[in-house]
Amino acid sequence: MTDNAELLTDIADGVATLTFNRPEVRNALSPDMVVGIQSFLAECERRDDVRCIVMTGAGDHFMAGGDVKGFAGAIDAPPVERAPDFERRARSAMPIFTLLERMPKPVVAKVRGAVAGASVGWVAASDFVIAADTSIFIVAHIALGTSPDGAVTWHLPRMVGLRRAKEMCILGDRMSASEALAAGLVNRVVAEADVDTETERLVRRLANGPTAAIGATKLLLNGALSRSQAAQMELEAESFAACSVTQDFEEGIRSFIEKRKPAFGGR
Structure with a gap:
């Protein structure tokens, strides 16, 4: 199990639950979270008693992508130092998406609130997505003057089609839960009060399957x-x-x- 205050992990009754636990910053990713998530998913891949994985966020939001405030100091570095620094940051999460892609067990994303930046890639990489009707999805990289990371440009064309993926990534507009459902990014949209119940119903079905x-x-x-x-x-x-x-x-x-x-x- 992962020992990290920024992540909550649990394995019980065939279900592994991974909760992003930085609600004060909408669960934005930190370097420690990236290490912990990779470690926990690798454990889930190995363990025969894990039959389904749930990813969710603590508090009101799923995940706000990378911690942009943590970028502030780095932009003062000269380009010769800045480029390798940000390449390292982008590469650090790559093994996670490889794990999600090859994971021989179903992965369910339970979504409330904001799904922003690279976290759109986390949702798209999941096998099933249950979203609250108040959720919003936004590939926010363009507003920061950069291109997407987090496997967004690999998953989105496959999920929603190339034309819609370009619209999401280049314009960076908000997508509502109902729009995400129509586009094929999520499986089900339910009232916020019903997200836990609906997710549990699906997860139990998957965990009890072959x-x-x-x-x-x-x-x-x-x-x-x-x-x-x-x-x-x-x-x-x-x-x-x-x-x-x-x-x-x-x-x-x-x-x-x-x-x-x-x-x-x-x-």
């Missing part, structure tokens, strides 16, 4: 747009074979024949 099959399906879909049909079908066959030797596959077949609901154990 974990290996869910993970295999996720990985197939994540790479589908970059592969040929022939290559995709080859991977489908290999994945189907791998799933066939799990206990959950045996349970699925037996429950179908016996006309009952399957009781998957994640094995």
Whole structure:
């Protein structure tokens, strides 16, 4: 488990919960948070008892992206020092998005309030997103005079299409929760009071599902747009074979024949 006051972590009943815990700055990312998040996600990837992951923010907001106030001192540095400094900052979170992409378990983002800057990439990298109807989404980099980081330019074209992604990244306008739903950035929009209940319902369904099959399906879909049909079908066959030797596959077949609901154990 991660020992970091800026992150709250918990693993219970098959569900790992990661809470960004800097509500006083809308959960803006700090260097310590980046290290802690990477460590916790790597632990979740390794642990067989983790069958679903939830990411959320403490307080009223999901995440405000990078801590812009922390950039203030750095802009006084000469360009020869400033460029490598900010490249290092941008690169520091890259392993997190690699982990989210390859994570063999579903990742759910529970969203309230602001999703700004690089945190749009965190939401887009999640497999499911439940958002409060009061949430707002904004790729705010352009207002700072920079281009996006946080895998935003990789995920957004795949989620919302290239034209809408350009609008979001170049104009930097706010997107409402209903607009995010229509664009395909989130799965469900619910009243703010119902976010916890709706997320818990989805998470329990995922955590009680056939974990290996869910993970295999996720990985197939994540790479589908970059592969040929022939290559995709080859991977489908290999994945189907791998799933066939799990206990959950045996349970699925037996429950179908016996006309009952399957009781998957994640094995």
